[in-house]
Amino acid sequence: MPYVIGADLPDQPAGERFRALLERPEILRIPGAHLGLAALLAKKQGFESLYLSGAAMSATMGLPDLGMITIEDVCFFIRQVSRATGLPMLVDGDTGYGEALNVMHMVRSFEDAGAGAVHLEDQLLPKKCGHLNDKKLASADEMAAKVAAARKARRHLYVIARTDAVASEGMDAAVDRAKRYLEAGADAIFPEALTTAEMFREFAARMPGVKLLANMTEFGRTPFFTAEEFGAMGYSMVIWPVSHLRVAAKAWEALYAQIAAEGGTQGAVERMQTRAELYATIGYHEYEALDASLVRTVIPQGMPQKA
Structure with a gap:
């Protein structure tokens, strides 16, 4: 049953509920569901958290995933999923829509709309899907400043830092960046576009005790792995970001x-x-x-x- 008006509304902030889900031993499965109807159907199958993909939101608006949509565009999708299901959502924050002050505005806006978590990436605009070629990266210092801004602005939002560095700078650089982002205040790390099980295991082994997010997107660079396989490799969360939109x-x-x-x-x-x-x-x-x-x-x- 959906969250009808005035009934069964969660008392705990979405960020706290998202964090609580990650305290359980099993991997958190987070399917993409950026529309209210899709979110209700996912909830019906027992999913306890949902993902709002920038690529899915952009495509729904007839736009490419190049960082063209705005904070308010995204909040439109957050509000409808929050109102429909009450579930804590992980939302794609792209590059933060600007610099530190823009990131802080994004965090507060997403929280107010009902989000439970956000991930920020270390690309430069115009950004690309993480599984495409020739991504341009911001410096580690620039990204760390954005993470610190998100941490400072958040009241409860769970902050995940994504690094796209493996493809262009290598594993060592990606691990170094991840450690910088954790020092800046990230709650978890999202290593994007890893291409083998060995890479997933290596990254996890070099991030002991850190909550990690895996991305299981189709038509990308990552082979198909199940949630259980990602969990065994050391990951705490997995998203299927655009699968629902591709099928629809x-x-x-x-x-x-x-x-x-x-x-x-x-x-x-x-x-x-x-x-x-x-x-x-x-x-x-x-x-x-x-x-x-x-x-x-x-x-x-x-x-x-x-x-």
């Missing part, structure tokens, strides 16, 4: 092609969520019950046949 976009494309070819949706009904299933997901009748002036909706059963 493929389905949208197939639907529009079918309408264009067949002149209607009659051949696609078996692939659709029914009205009853949708209403159950979004808690339609629970919302109706909050307003005594509404007459309970009767859902049509099936579709009429042509005369």
Whole structure:
């Protein structure tokens, strides 16, 4: 059931709830779900935290993942997921939308919108997906200053520092950067675009006692590993950032092609969520019950046949 208005609202701040999830021995599984409906479906499967990907949010707006969206754009997505599920979210903060003061503004805005955690990356604008080529990195000092600003501004938000240094500077440099970011105040580290199990194990071995985030994105540089495999390699969290959007976009494309070819949706009904299933997901009748002036909706059963 979704978090209907005025009911079952969490008392504890989202950042504290996110941190508590990481205190458990098992790896925290965080699927991407940047839309309210997707978030409700993920929650239905038992997930306790969700990820809001900059790439997914940008693509939903018809934009490439080049750091073009704004803090307020992201807060729009945070608010809807927070209102729909009440779950603590990890949010992609890209490069922090500027320098130290911008990072502080981002942290407070994300907290106010309902986020539980954020990750910042050490790229320069225009930033790229971590699994693409020729990423330009900020200096370790510049990134450490942003991490320190995030730590200073946060009330409860969990701060994760991402480094993209492995691809261009090597493992030693990435480990050195990670240690700098921890000294600056990061709660956890996200080593991006590692390409082998050996690399994941080595990074974890060189970061003893540190909470680490793994990224399991499709069509990237990382082979497929399960959550359990990442956990065994020393990682505390794993995200599947854009998987939900990839599946949905493929389905949208197939639907529009079918309408264009067949002149209607009659051949696609078996692939659709029914009205009853949708209403159950979004808690339609629970919302109706909050307003005594509404007459309970009767859902049509099936579709009429042509005369």
